[in-house]
Amino acid sequence: MSISDSLPAENLNFKTAIPVEVSAALIFHQGSLLITQRPAGSHLGGLWEFPGGKLEPGETYEHCLIREIREELGVDIAVGELFAEVSHDYPEKCVRLKFYRCELRGGEPQPLGCAAFRWVQPAQLSQFAFPAADAQLLAKLIPAK
Numbered sequence: 001m002s003i004s005d006s007l008p009a010e011n012l013n014f015k016t017a018i019p020v021e022v023s024a025a026l027i028f029h030q031g032s033l034l035i036t037q038r039p040a041g042s043h044l045g046g047l048w049e050f051p052g053g054k055l056e057p058g059e060t061y062e063h064c065l066i067r068e069i070r071e072e073l074g075v076d077i078a079v080g081e082l083f084a085e086v087s088h089d090y091p092e093k094c095v096r097l098k099f100y101r102c103e104l105r106g107g108e109p110q111p112l113g114c115a116a117f118r119w120v121q122p123a124q125l126s127q128f129a130f131p132a133a134d135a136q137l138l139a140k141l142i143p144a145k
Contacts, residue, residue: 019087019096023061024052025069026083026141027102032119033141034104035128036072039115048128050099050137051114061098069102072113076106084140088133095133 027034036051038044053068055061062079069077080101087096109117120128122141130138 019094021055021061022052022095022097023055023064023068024050024097024099025065025077025079025102026050026099027069027077027104029104029119032121033125034073034109035118035120035125036111036114037116037118039113044131046115046129047131048118049131049134051117052097061100065100065102073109073117074107074112075104075109077102078105084137086133086136088131090132097133097137099137 025034034051035048038047038049040046051069051072052065053072055064056067059067065079066077069075080103082098083101084099085097086099087094111117118128123143125138125142
């Protein structure tokens with residue numbers, strides 16, 4: 001008999017109590033915003049997002065962004081002000097995201113660590129499928145009609 005045989009079904013849905021800390025970039029360039037598509041087969045694969053990633057131990061949100069954007073897109077950025085902070089509970093984990101305004105400093109984006117990227121106008125964001133955690137941020141970015 002395994003431990004799962006003796007536990008009620010509701011106790012089998014484990015979720016980490018410590019949120020996953022994520023830093024994401026809002027890279028504006030000539031009125032457009034850079035979005036990336038998550039690789040198929042990854043958590044939330046195929047959805048669009050703002051580039052960034054998980055903090056490594058001892059890393060600041062800003063340093064995480066510089067590293068992640070270089071790894072994902074092969075470009076250098078300058079990290080600016082904090083634009084929004086969002087927490088979201090997925091069934092399997094909780095995430096805390098910090099979104100920073102960023103400026104492209106060097107290079108041309110390439111899809112190195114993402115399936116694709118696009119420059120879009122804020123009004124076009126609603127045409128793309130984003131993770132649920134991004135809903136509050138999207139509401140701030142998409143202009144009211």
